[in-house]
Amino acid sequence: MERTVSFYTLGCRLNQAETALIQRGFEREGYQVVDFEQPADIVVINTCTVTENSDADTRRLVNKIGRVNEQARIALVGCQAQIQQEKLLEMAGVQWVVGNAVKMDFAEMLRGLDDSRPQVIAPVIKKGSFKIPYTGIDPHHTRANLKIQDGCDFFCSFCEIPYARGRARSREFDDLLREARELVAAEHHELVLTGINVGTYNFEDKNVADVITALEEIEGLLRIRITSIEPTTIPAVILDRMAARKKLCRFLHIPLQSGSDEVLQKMNRRYTTKEFVDFLRTAEDKVPDVCLGTDVIVGFPGETSANFSQTYELLRELPFTYFHVFSYSDRNIARSKKSVDKVPKEEIEKRSQRLRELSARKRRTYFERFLGQTEWVLFEQQKKEFWSGLTDTYIRVKAKSDRDLHNQFLPVRLEKIDNQTVIGTML
Numbered sequence: 001m002e003r004t005v006s007f008y009t010l011g012c013r014l015n016q017a018e019t020a021l022i023q024r025g026f027e028r029e030g031y032q033v034v035d036f037e038q039p040a041d042i043v044v045i046n047t048c049t050v051t052e053n054s055d056a057d058t059r060r061l062v063n064k065i066g067r068v069n070e071q072a073r074i075a076l077v078g079c080q081a082q083i084q085q086e087k088l089l090e091m092a093g094v095q096w097v098v099g100n101a102v103k104m105d106f107a108e109m110l111r112g113l114d115d116s117r118p119q120v121i122a123p124v125i126k127k128g129s130f131k132i133p134y135t136g137i138d139p140h141h142t143r144a145n146l147k148i149q150d151g152c153d154f155f156c157s158f159c160e161i162p163y164a165r166g167r168a169r170s171r172e173f174d175d176l177l178r179e180a181r182e183l184v185a186a187e188h189h190e191l192v193l194t195g196i197n198v199g200t201y202n203f204e205d206k207n208v209a210d211v212i213t214a215l216e217e218i219e220g221l222l223r224i225r226i227t228s229i230e231p232t233t234i235p236a237v238i239l240d241r242m243a244a245r246k247k248l249c250r251f252l253h254i255p256l257q258s259g260s261d262e263v264l265q266k267m268n269r270r271y272t273t274k275e276f277v278d279f280l281r282t283a284e285d286k287v288p289d290v291c292l293g294t295d296v297i298v299g300f301p302g303e304t305s306a307n308f309s310q311t312y313e314l315l316r317e318l319p320f321t322y323f324h325v326f327s328y329s330d331r332n333i334a335r336s337k338k339s340v341d342k343v344p345k346e347e348i349e350k351r352s353q354r355l356r357e358l359s360a361r362k363r364r365t366y367f368e369r370f371l372g373q374t375e376w377v378l379f380e381q382q383k384k385e386f387w388s389g390l391t392d393t394y395i396r397v398k399a400k401s402d403r404d405l406h407n408q409f410l411p412v413r414l415e416k417i418d419n420q421t422v423i424g425t426m427l
Contacts, residue, residue, distance in 0.1 A: 293322050
């Protein structure tokens with residue numbers, strides 16, 4: 001009898017990359033992968049624990065599965081599974097709680113597991129470089145995630161990811177190149193470099209700039225995009241590569257978290273606002289039209305109205321295209337949970353809304369500079385009469401065409417802003 005499995009991913013691009021790899025493992029073990037909405041023998045949820053909302057999302061998914069697919073055995077894997085273990089096992093329908101150290105091998109492990117009782121499998125995450133035995137070919141997406149790094153040594157006071165993911169470690173250089181070639185051979189024309197702290201990649205004598213250099217040599221690869229990267233870890237040569245307009249996208253997502261030096265110090269961030277501003281101005285000068293995104297945490301314990309005003313003004317002045325705005329929430333292991341000077345939730349929401357509105361205005365201003373210009377778009381999918389895709393500067397473009405544009409790399413003249421997208425005309 002054929003065994004079936006479905007998957008659901010919460011959280012970051014690294015989780016997306018790992019879900020694709022875990023799925024390959026199940027396929028090699030003979031499982032048929034079905035859509036999450038369909039009945040399945042096993043449902044694998046790759047969890048996230050960055051915010052309390054992430055934790056709540058896991059609970060909602062487990063409850064939903066219990067209502068529509070009550071025969072399914074649920075596996076909760078990943079970050080929340082690594083930290084919350086026994087608590088997750090108490091949820092109805094959960095058969096396995098699998099930590100980050102072994103989740104990539106979960107399909108193979110199932111052969112020898114006693115499934116007569118729910119169980120936690122979450123050993124300590126070991127240090128050292130790593131390899132990945134599978135290739136994360138994802139038939140549902142044109143752009144592929146390439147995991148090059150895992151873990152973090154920074155221990156920001158609001159974050160429990162170093163406890164969920166372990167210390168920083170890097171993927172073996174030849175192994176990541178092997179997967180990259182196989183992804184390109186499967187017609188993934190853009191690779192997104194993923195990790196917890198990708199800028200700290202360090203295997204033998206190779207750093208993240210060396211990874212990009214090697215990837216640029218792969219025939220058939222059109223674009224390389226760096227996912228979120230810490231400001232203190234970006235080699236200067238990366239800006240030169242972007243400016244050269246070869247394969248590295250003119251895109252940087254650099255978490256600021258706060259525009260107040262006082263708050264940054266409490267967060268245990270490793271830079272001052274001046275250092276951050278200096279780098280951003282350098283990026284703006286070196287890379288014409290670079291798309292610059294950031295993360296901001298609103299309502300960190302002790303954040304005063306003056307602190308928030310500093311953040312608002314800095315974000316207004318800097319050449320950011322957009323912000324991801326996160327409302328602060330206590331994390332169980334994070335040091336900031338012990339702080340007593342918490343900001344009221346109503347105030348956090350009010351401040352967050354102001355930043356979201358500012359972000360929307362800045363995104364529109366950035367889009368306006370491209371109107372009338374021709375940009376190359378990697379098309380991904382069709383919705384109604386429009387095909388949708390991205391420029392290298394992370395502008396979502398939609399255009400009408402009678403042709404099948406899936407995974408096509410084509411020039412488009414950008415003509416009109418439509419909310420968070422730009423409407424273009426095929427050339």
